[in-house]
Amino acid sequence: MDFARLVKAAGMEKLQRLCVRFISCEELGQFRDVYVILAGKTYFRAYCRHLKYTGPADFYSAVPILQDGFDKQDYFAYFTSLYRRRREGIFFGGVEIDLTKRCTLRCRECANLMQYYDLPERMPGGIILESVKRLLDASDGVAMVKILGGEPLLEQELLEKLLQLPQLVSQQKVLGIQIITNGTLLFREKLLKRMKANPLVGVLLSNYGALSAREEEIKEQLRAYGIPFAEIGEEDVWRRYGDPRRVYQTPGEAKKLFEKCKSKENCCTLLDGRLYACPRAAHGEALGFYPPKRGESVALMEEPWDAESMREKLKEFYFREEAVQACSCCTNMRGALIGRAQQM
16 A cells, blocks of 8 residues: 555545655664554554544654564564464464453353353463463464463462463563453452563453443553553454354365464464464364364473473474364354454
């Protein structure tokens, strides 16, 4: 898209008088002393929406983009795709750590399939902590560690312990940590202090309207402790990805879907000590919808364990080309748009 159309879409025609040059994602780090407008094929609509809301006096600069966890995931998502295509290293755009299969809501189209659990048991905290350590020790890095469930604030003591792991405090392997909550539970003070002490931590609030009854109180808590947060608006919509037990794709269609799907780069899921390509694959197996199949997940808790052997298993998983079983039972982007958080 040329610059004139970009600024017109953002409602910022005045910017046409500025001196402009286009830069690639690779070049962004070279522009630390100038202000830039970010535009990209994948995130273009989000950038335009932000620019329109903040006004022409406010711009992204390269510095906060490279320092803020939410923006870094967008920035480094490009590199995870690039490294995967070149078969260089094991870099994940995002890994979802599921602390619990329990939730305070029961959304009809939950991507993590929480609506299919009747009486989920508490998950062993020791396995969660150890599997996170092993994954980070055996891989090259994760742009964004996403902590969710279910509702992660049902497990605040475990979350506090997770944020103290050396691998999640140092920026050597992790660029940002995102706690995703549905606005129904408040943070405990002890956890807030731990979050404040970890500079990588931010919060993503899912605003489900009246369902997110503690949303404003949570914002006040986060502001008081200086913890960054972002909000998914009530006006946004979900997409229906289909019944995980029903086949929608032929084998050929499933393979094409897997090739194009970004979940394997940005939404790999850590559940019950195993790493899966996406939340539907993870919870679909946990619920018994899909039988365990070699190569579709990595058992991080297998003994004996060493980083090099685990790295080889992760590499096989990371560069997998065949679709996983869940792909056949997913409508992907062809699914209908629906309202957010419609309850069972």
